Amino acid sequence: MADETGTVSRTLALLGCLAEREQWGVSALSQRLKLPRSTVHRLLNLCRAQGFVDTAGPGLYTPGLALFRLAGRLSFQMPLRRIVLPLLTEFTQQFGETSLLTVIDRDELKVFFAAKAETTAPMRYVIETNTLGPLGWGASGRAILAYLTETEITEVICRAEPSPVDGRPLDAKELRKSLTDIRAKGYAITQKQRTPEGVGISLPIFDAGSQVVANVSVTVPTFRFRPRDEPIFVRALAKIAGTVSEALGSTVMPRCTPPTKGPAK
Numbered sequence: 420m421a422d423e424t425g426t427v428s429r430t431l432a433l434l435g436c437l438a439e440r441e442q443w444g445v446s447a448l449s450q451r452l453k454l455p456r457s458t459v460h461r462l463l464n465l466c467r468a469q470g471f472v473d474t475a476g477p478g479l480y481t482p483g484l485a486l487f488r489l490a491g492r493l494s495f496q497m498p499l500r501r502i503v504l505p506l507l508t509e510f511t512q513q514f515g516e517t518s519l520l521t522v523i524d525r526d527e528l529k530v531f532f533a534a535k536a537e538t539t540a541p542m543r544y545v546i547e548t549n550t551l552g553p554l555g556w557g558a559s560g561r562a563i564l565a566y567l568t569e570t571e572i573t574e575v576i577c578r579a580e581p582s583p584v585d586g587r588p589l590d591a592k593e594l595r596k597s598l599t600d601i602r603a604k605g606y607a608i609t610q611k612q613r614t615p616e617g618v619g620i621s622l623p624i625f626d627a628g629s630q631v632v633a634n635v636s637v638t639v640p641t642f643r644f645r646p647r648d649e650p651i652f653v654r655a656l657a658k659i660a661g662t663v664s665e666a667l668g669s670t671v672m673p674r675c676t677p678p679t680k681g682p683a684k
Contacts, residue, residue: 607634
């Protein structure tokens, strides 16, 4: 077993601290790492020589360019599908309902289902992946739209894309109220908006820049959905969304308020 008090272990712990906060003082690092100031100074100098640490004034240290480059490469190479699919599979095995990863194409202001774990229940939905759909409909779209900029939200409203289920027009007032509710609760729940006779529940996923990039969802046929299941699904999805957001380096963790009402109409 590796020596946990060795230089390598201590250096990795130091870099972990620098990834958490924009700026550190030596005293704060010493307390956090439970190491003498002299040891912290030595580690900082080692990392600084390799470009992983930079200075921001007397006694103040920040992440260096080499650390940012490394983080950027890892983040770029980290496929969401690979991280999320095992979690979706576990969710579907536990609850017997179809779960989904929805990703935003920010240039197009549309979303698509990037991964799914399908139930074996007799009544289930055929979900098409990698096909762009509107942001204004369904929990999977609105759980992302709620965390976009006002300019982007306005653009989606101006497009006025009709419901993919029955072609009904987008109601701007209803949509804005829905987005406010989502931000307050931390999750989206809709009924018969993107899937016929289906209830959808979605929670957002955030990246290292605190930007919403995707969400995880469950789709349940309305006849099988019980209002008392809502908080159970929400908490399970929140756990997945939090795990994935953390893996992406986000400091913004999905949070949700336990529901007290039945599903949205």
